[in-house]
Each structure stands twice: as structure tokens, then as C-alpha cells.
Amino acid sequence: xxxxxxxxxxxxxxxxxxxxxxxxxxxxxxxxxxxxxxxxxxxxxxxxxxxxxxxxxxxxxxxxxxxxxxxxxxxxxxxxxxxxxxxxxxxxxxxxxxxxxxxxxxxxxxxxxxxxxxxxxxxxxxxxxxxxxxxxxxxxxxxxxxxxxxxxxxxxxxxxxxxxxxxxxxxxxxxxxxxxxxxxxxxxxxxxxxxxxxxxxxxxxxxxxxxxxxxxxxxxxxxxxxxxxxxxxxxxxxxxxxxxxxxxxxxxxxxxxxxxxxxxxxxxxxxxxxxxxxxxxxxxxxxxxxxxxxxxxxxxxxxxxxxxxxxxxxxxxxxxxxxxxxxxxxxxxxxxxxxxxxxxxxxxxxxxxxxxxxxxxxxxxxxxxxxxxxxxxxxxxxxxxxxxxxxxxxxxxxxxxxxxxxxxxxxxxxxxxxxxxxxxxxxxxxxxxxxxxxxxxxxxxxxxxxxxxxxxxxxxx
Amino acid sequence: xxxxxxxxxxxxxxxxxxxxxxxxxxxxxxxxxxxxxxxxxxxxxxxxxxxxxxxxxxxxxxxxxxxxxxxxxxxxxxxxxxxxxxxxxxxxxxxxxxxxxxxxxxxxxxxxxxxxxxxxxxxxxxxxxxxxxxxxxxxxxxxxxxxxxxxxxxxxxxxxxx
Numbered sequence: 001x002x003x004x005x006x007x008x009x010x011x012x013x014x015x016x017x018x019x020x021x022x023x024x025x026x027x028x029x030x031x032x033x034x035x036x037x038x039x040x041x042x043x044x045x046x047x048x049x050x051x052x053x054x055x056x057x058x059x060x061x062x063x064x065x066x067x068x069x070x071x072x073x074x075x076x077x078x079x080x081x082x083x084x085x086x087x088x089x090x091x092x093x094x095x096x097x098x099x100x101x102x103x104x105x106x107x108x109x110x111x112x113x114x115x116x117x118x119x120x121x122x123x124x125x126x127x128x129x130x131x132x133x134x135x136x137x138x139x140x141x142x143x144x145x146x147x148x149x150x151x152x153x154x155x156x157x158x159x160x161x162x163x164x165x166x167x168x169x170x171x172x173x174x175x176x177x178x179x180x181x182x183x184x185x186x187x188x189x190x191x192x193x194x195x196x197x198x199x200x201x202x203x204x205x206x207x208x209x210x211x212x213x214x215x216x217x218x219x220x221x222x223x224x225x226x227x228x229x230x231x232x233x234x235x236x237x238x239x240x241x242x243x244x245x246x247x248x249x250x251x252x253x254x255x256x257x258x259x260x261x262x263x264x265x266x267x268x269x270x271x272x273x274x275x276x277x278x279x280x281x282x283x284x285x286x287x288x289x290x291x292x293x294x295x296x297x298x299x300x301x302x303x304x305x306x307x308x309x310x311x312x313x314x315x316x317x318x319x320x321x322x323x324x325x326x327x328x329x330x331x332x333x334x335x336x337x338x339x340x341x342x343x344x345x346x347x348x349x350x351x352x353x354x355x356x357x358x359x360x361x362x363x364x365x366x367x368x369x370x371x372x373x374x375x376x377x378x379x380x381x382x383x384x385x386x387x388x389x390x391x392x393x394x395x396x397x398x399x400x401x402x403x404x405x406x407x408x409x410x411x412x413x414x415x416x417x418x419x420x421x422x423x424x425x426x427x428x429x430x431x432x433x434x435x436x437x438x439x440x441x442x443x444x445x446x447x448x449x450x451x452x453x454x455x456x457x458x459x460x461x
Numbered sequence: 462x463x464x465x466x467x468x469x470x471x472x473x474x475x476x477x478x479x480x481x482x483x484x485x486x487x488x489x490x491x492x493x494x495x496x497x498x499x500x501x502x503x504x505x506x507x508x509x510x511x512x513x514x515x516x517x518x519x520x521x522x523x524x525x526x527x528x529x530x531x532x533x534x535x536x537x538x539x540x541x542x543x544x545x546x547x548x549x550x551x552x553x554x555x556x557x558x559x560x561x562x563x564x565x566x567x568x569x570x571x572x573x574x575x576x577x578x579x580x581x582x583x584x585x586x587x588x589x590x591x592x593x594x595x596x597x598x599x600x601x602x603x604x605x606x607x608x609x610x611x612x613x614x615x616x617x618x619x620x621x622x623x
Binding site for chain 1: 493494495496497498499500501503505506509510513514515516517519520521523524526527528529530531535537538539540563564565566568571572574575576580596
């Protein structure tokens with residue numbers, strides 16, 4: 001009760017102050033005022049969960065400017081949670097798309113449990129409630145010395161801190177004979193939600209009787225490790241009634257996979273996995289599952305020993321590396337971006353942070369859940385630095401509640417701990433395996449559905 | 462208040478369910494369904510947690526937000542909100558999960574397992590100071606063109622936030 005009044009009074013005072021005085025930006029106001037203001041506002045938003053009273057300060061030219069490149073899960077989380085910590089800074093997100101196609105859950109589009117519309121989120125709340133500026137264009141070049149980003153629309157933005165959350169690019173050319181054009185026209189990768197996802201769906205639905213769908217899985221790391229196995233399972237479900245003699249083959253460039261203490265059990269029980277008449281089979285790397293070549297004319301995939309696999313639908317999940325923006329702007333080392341794991345600052349350029357699927361993340365998997373937690377570590381570090389505080393210890397978890405199918409859920413939990421300067425984080429994973437009881441499986445299935453909602457809300461609402 | 466009771470009810474049901482299913486776990490199957498854990502042992506995990514300063518309450522609490530919502534204040538049928546939960550109740554529940562054998566279907570037993578006592582206390586402290594009010598906003602339905610969980614809530618909500 002008393003806290004409530006405290007917050008309310010302070011807000012009033014602050015609003016009065018804004019009316020009477022010219023707006024003050026971070027650089028011109030004295031540190032004590034700044035600290036008082038922002039901590040009260042942070043407290044207020046914590047206590048009331050109400051809209052943040054972003055003031056004229058955040059559009060003031062002299063305000064501290066956080067620029068975020070990429071409005072995916074990492075970038076959007078960074079924008080929202082920076083605002084929750086600090087109502088004063090100016091936040092700008094550069095993102096070419098006006099809507100975000102949510103990748104987690106998008107495999108459900110194939111069996112029709114979700115639609116593209118279900119997966120589409122707008123930036124309305126981030127803009128209106130959290131007073132985040134969006135520029136819907138591409139970021140092109142960063143001048144690290146001048147601390148400026150130039151955009152495709154010829155604007156140049158100055159930043160105080162820059163967060164880069166660019167995602168991945170697909171290296172179609174890594175498989176001989178494969179290309180972006182072929183992915184878009186004939187052999188979809190469908191590894192982010194776009195037209196390729198719908199092409200894949202269409203191809204599966206028009207599969208000839210007794211036909212074969214091949215899913216080729218690249219070597220780790222790639223975005224969302226369990227998703228190929230989820231997809232394979234969903235596809236068998238799609239075909240079970242309309243095309244019961246159809247077959248799904250997973251050609252896997254890896255030996256082990258996440259949830260391999262769940263999927264094989266389910267497959268054995270429902271898809272005759274491991275038997276001759278199986279509707280789903282998997283070839284691990286050690287058995288020749290690594291695909292190196294495509295013969296597009298014959299619809300044949302060829303492994304490293306020259307063995308051929310013919311399919312009617314080829315879903316070639318292309319190998320990945322950091323998005324092109326990261327390569328063009330000297331943020332990479334090898335295929336990914338190196339960072340300091342205390343605050344995800346780039347090891348290559350000052351006042352720049354890189355998060356999400358584009359970084360050298362091991363042992364963290366490339367998941368949205370992890371990207372969101374990395375974003376929170378970064379914005380806290382930036383806010384701490386702004387307040388002259390020591391940067392805190394990072395804390396990253398990856399919790400996943402996933403659907404094997406609608407009535408069968410599973411879960412895992414991972415924690416990644418700070419292990420000192422210049423060292424990767426250390427992982428503790430727990431993947432409990434299958435619960436044999438049907439009601440438990442069903443309960444986890446519905447939990448998985450709720451989790452998809454809360455996860456989206458935690459970023460976009 | 463109602464909300465808090467509800468959360469505890471949900472949490473206790475999950476704890477009960479764990480013990481019911483314990484008997485099932487002893488059976489063996491042709492394919493390994495055993496729990497996988499690693500690469501750190503639990504002891505190494507706790508040692509590392511002790512070695513560096515405990516992360517902030519804000520960071521710890523919002524690491525939960527992917528499931529429990531921003532500030533732990535997303536309310537739905539199967540994942541309880543935790544904003545505003547009494548500090549000692551939160552600690553008691555989390556410690557109960559932590560001492561429980563990790564369960565295949567009670568998510569919180571595996572989530573709580575590697576958390577240090579200090580981390581649990583900091584989370585408890587943080588959540589207890591929040592208001593148990595749902596983190597929602599009027600125009601949420603507009604943000605997701607059609608909500609995943611089915612029907613669209615009729616007309617667009619009044620969206621202006623003044």
C-alpha cells in the first residue's frame with residue numbers, strides 16, 4: 001500500500017517536472033537525478049505492470065541511444081526489457097519486416113494445427129506501450145569508430161550502444177547442386193517461417209501414394225535442435241490416414257540428437273520405427289546420413305560415400321552460419337560471431353553486443369528461449385554500466401516444453417553458468433525422457449501449447 | 462489472493478502427480494528412455510554458482526518469464542503466475558521441487574534442480590515485491606493477428622493507450 005503511494009507520488013512529481021522544464025537527456029542531466037528517475041520508473045513498472053511512461057526524454061536528441069539491429073526474438077526482447085529497466089534511454093530497432101513470423105511452433109503449420117496467421121506477431125505493443133522506435137529497413141554498414149549505422153534508406157543513425165541480433169543465413173551452396181533458387185522452387189529448406197514452409201506443406205499433401213519424404217539434417221549447430229525430429233513426426237501424422245504407406249526418412253549429419261530418449265520410443269510405438277514396415281526411419285551420421293550432394297533432376301540426395309537416396313519430397317535443411325550482416329560488418333570468426341559471455345559484448349568491436357543464433361554459442365543451443373535470455377543479460381549490463389555499477393553475473397536457461405504430437409508432450413531444462421573471463425559458459429542439462437502414462441503425456445502436450453503463448457507474450461506483449 | 466491460492470494448488474497437484482508416477486519409472490524398454498544429464502554434475506553446478514556473485518533478482522526472475530510471463534505475471538490454465546507470491550511460500554515450494562526426484566512430467570522439478578539456495582531466495586524476494594496483477598494489455602489480440610489458442614476475441618480491443 002505504502003509502496004503504491006510512493007510510486008504514484010513520484011510519478012506525479014516527475015510528470016510535473018517534465019512539463020515545466022525542458023527535457024533532459026542522459027548526457028546533460030546529472031547522474032543523481034538520472035538514477036533517481038530511472039529507478040523510480042523501473043520500480044513503478046515492476047509494481048504496477050502498467051504502461052511505461054516513456055517521456056519526451058526518450059525522443060530527445062541528446063538521450064542515450066540504444067540501437068538494435070534485428071527485430072526477431074533476441075532484438076525484440078532486448079528492446080522491451082531495456083525499456084522495463086530504463087524509461088529514459090532512446091531505443092531504436094532496425095528491422096525490414098513490419099511483422100514478425102514466429103519460428104517456434106511453426107512446424108505445426110504442416111499438419112494444420114497452426115496457421116501462418118497464428119504465427120504472425122506485430123510490433124504494435126513494442127512501439128506503443130514500450131516507446132520503441134522502429135525503422136523498417138535494412139541496416140547495412142556500421143562505422144565503429146564514429147559509432148554510426150547506415151541504413152538502406154540512406155539514413156545514418158548514431159548509437160551509444162549497439163545490439164546486433166541478426167539471426168542466421170542459409171548456406172544452400174554447402175550442398176553441391178543445391179541453391180536458394182532450388183530451395184524456393186523445388187526442394188524447400190523451410191527453416192524459418194516463410195513461403196518455403198508452405199511449399200513443403202503443399203508437396204507433402206500431394207505426395208504420391210506410398211511416396212517418400214526425405215528430411216536432411218545438417219551438422220550441428222543449427223537453429224532449434226529438436227525441430228527436424230518434430231517435423232518428421234508431424235509429417236507422418238499428416239500422412240497417416242490419407243497416405244498410410246508413405247514413408248519419412250531422416251538423413252542426419254549427427255549421431256545423437258536432443259530428445260533421443262523420447263522420440264525413438266514414440267516412433268517405435270506409433271510408426272513401427274526400427275522395423276521393415278516403418279513409416280519413419282533415420283540414418284545417423286555413422287551410418288551414412290551426411291548429405292553432400294543433390295541431383296535435382298533425379299530427386300536424389302547423395303551422401304559422403306556416394307550412396308544415393310531417392311525421394312518424392314526433399315526437405316533439405318541447409319547448413320547455417322551467421323547472417324550476412326555479421327560477415328559484412330566484421331563481427332564473425334569462422335561461421336559465427338565471437339562474444340564475451342559475461343555480457344555478450346563482441347570481442348571484435350567496442351560498445352557492440354551480439355546475441356541470438358548468430359553467435360558462437362556452444363554449449364548454449366540456438367533457440368529463441370536462449371536468445372531472449374541473452375537479450376536480458378545484455379540490457380542489464382548496459383543499464384548497469386549507465387548507472388556506474390559493476391556488471392552482474394549472467395544467467396541463462398533454456399527450458400523447452402515441446403509437442404511430440406498434440407496429446408504427447410516432453411520437456412527439458414538446461415542452465416548455463418558463468419565460468420570466468422574468456423571462457424564459454426558451462427552447461428547443466430536435464431532431459432527426463434518419456435513419461436509412460438497417457439494422462440501425463442497429455443498434460444505435457446497441453447503445457448506445451450500454453451508455453452507457446454506465454455513465450456510470445458513475454459516478448460511481444 | 463485468489464490467484465495465489467490457485468498457483469499453490471497447481472503446484473501442489475504437480476508435486477502429488479510426481480509421486481504417483483514414480484512406480485512407473487522402474488520398467489525397462491527396448492529403447493532407452495532414461496533421463497539424460499550433464500555435462501556438468503550437479504555438484505559442479507552448485508560450486509560454480511557459489512564461485513561468482515549471484516545474478517540479480519531481476520535477471521533470475523525474468524529468466525522464468527519465457528514460461529511464466531514478464532515478471533512472472535502471465536496467467537493461464539496450466540502455468541501459474543508467480544508475481545506477488547509470498548516469499549517464504551515461494552522458497553518452500555521451490556525447495557520442495559528441488560528435493561524431489563526430477564520428474565519426467567513435472568517441469569518444475571528439473572527447472573529447480575540446479576538452482577542454488579541464494580538464487581531461489583533472490584527470485585522469491587523479487588517476486589514477492591511484485592503486484593499479483595496479470596501482465597496483459599488491451600491490444601494483445603491485435604498483436605497476434607489470430608491468437609494461437611483459437612478464436613479471435615471478437616472486435617479489436619480499444620487500443621489507444623494514452
